Amino acid sequence: MVSSPNSPRTFIRLSPRDNVIVALQNLSAGQRITVDGQTVEVAEAVPPGHKVAICRVEEGQPILKFGWPIGVASRRISVGQHVHTHNVRCDHRVDPENIATEIPAPPPPVPGATFRGYVRPGGRVGTRNYLAIISNVNCSASVARMIANRFDAQALSPYPNIDGVISFRHEGGCAMKWRGSRHEMLTRVLGGLARHPNIGGYLLVGLGCEQGTLDHLIENQRLYAIGETEAGQAPAAGQPSRVPALTIQGSGGTMATVERGVEIVARMLPQVNAVERTEVPASHLILGTECGGSDGYSGITANPALGVAADLLVACGGTVILSETSEIYGAEHLLTRRARNRQVGEKLLERIAWWQQYCANYGEEFDNNPSVGNKAGGLTTITEKSLGAVYKGGTTTLEAVYEYAEPIDARGFVVMDTPGFDPASVTGMVAGGANLIAFTTGRGSCFGYKPVPSFKIASNTALYQRLPDDMDFNAGVVVEGRSIQDVGRDIFNALLEVASGRQTCSERLGIGDEEFVPWLVGPVL
Helix, strand or coil, X not given: CEECCCCCCCEEECCCCCCEEEECCCECCCCEEEECCEEEECCCCECCCCEEECXXXXXXXXXXXXXXXXEEECCCECCCCEECCCCEECCCCXXXXXXXXXXXXXXXXXXXXXXXXXXXXXXXXXXXCEEEEEECCHHHHHHHHHHHHCCCCCCCCCCCCCCEEEEECCCCCCCCCCCCHHHHHHHHHHHHHHHCCCEEXXXXXXXXXXXXXXXXXXXXXXXXXXXXXXXXXXXXXXXXXCCCEEEHHHHCCHHXXXXXXXXXXXXXXXXXXXXXXXXXXXHHCEEEEEECCCCCCCCCCHHHHHHHHHHHHHHCCCEEEECCHHHCCCCHHHHHCCECCHHHHHHHHHXXXXXXXXXXXXXXXXXCCCCHHHHHCCCCCHHHHHHHHHHHHCCCCEEEEECCCCCCCCCEEXXXXXXXXXXXXXXXXXXXXXCEEEXXXXXXXXXXXXXXXXXXXXXXXXXHHHCCCCCCEEHHHHCCCCCHHHHHHHHHHHHHHHHCCXXXXXXXXXXXXXXXXXXXXXXXX
16 A cells, blocks of 8 residues: 555555545645655545546546556546546456466464354354244234334343344245245245344244245245254154244234244243353354445455454454445456356356346446445445455455355355345345354444344544444544554454454444345346
């Protein structure tokens, strides 16, 4: 990272190859700054996080940031001019050739890192201990909510090891093709949630006539009841299930189902509460990484610092998930080059090709992802946004690529195909097994999630100070002089504390009941 010699720091140049610098403070028209011995006069007011040209760029020539093209000039750009959407366009081309050409050496092991978690039958480890009421169709969503609402803080006071009773509700479950894309995706999500190590017990609730039946969910996902192990305990085909499940039509209506559900949950509480935290290796962590409300600082501070923490977790034998395929596009070459083998790299490119076609079917442009807030924060193209976003995953070998909500069974750094919409993306990672979420933000996302804690990392100090009740960590200290390595180690240590039970800001605020949003692709019939 090539930084400004000016004091206080007014800008940063991220690579010697770059033909732009990033403002760290408001720059005014006529202000002179020195970049590697060259005096640049700022031509117009430029806000923090935005870019300034440090050499002339002709129309069609690349704009370089992070040492890589983030787009091309849509018209001539003079020295000192603001570089943004008014004079830059996206011009990304996928490279199908350079796959598995730069596989990094394994990181040196990091011994001794531990956290205190809930060990489940089968050996998986939770970071929280919830009891879940899972609705398999929207028609039973209200009943699921009513059951969960009976178990407020006062009702749970005799059970100190239970973090809560929560309902999981969604828009789907019917009016879909049997075993079509919507059905398969929802089944994976609900099955992954029921099996999740942060769920100590669960109750399934349906209507009774829906397309996505409870029987199919239980059989397809081989669900098992509380206290059973994952190995061979699920019922064989045609055998009655011991999984607690109710249908409204089969239970006598809404209130009868609620009362039966309350009885079932009440009987489960002592067993769920009996599990206590024990010290386990950090290798049991599956960290889902997410960014929302990104700005021009995100790829400079929060994301690379989180990447350092990700590398440390991989070195401990843990797993790190990079998600949001729509925000990998433009930087996929940085991942395919370090794929474990050609098959892994090609699977990532296949998912990107799927997204391009998916967007085209609806008249959308895959390279038009940056939001209004992203652009206001200084991000110009999807390539620029993605180049900063992929830093979250660290620098280790890409071991596997998963479709949405598939169970994560690989160790190390992996990618899951998810949309960029934060609730849907995190829902997929959690269904896949993520037991911890690290969420970077520059504009100020106030995201939280249950049953998995979401640790929010501010990309800049102003945000951290502006939203003190929502931000868990300030990565803005990177531009104030602290090294990315030091900040990344601090994030890693903080994540271990959160995994051990330290509440995040969103948990203290009670956020997370409404963020369960399965991504369902396909027609509603």
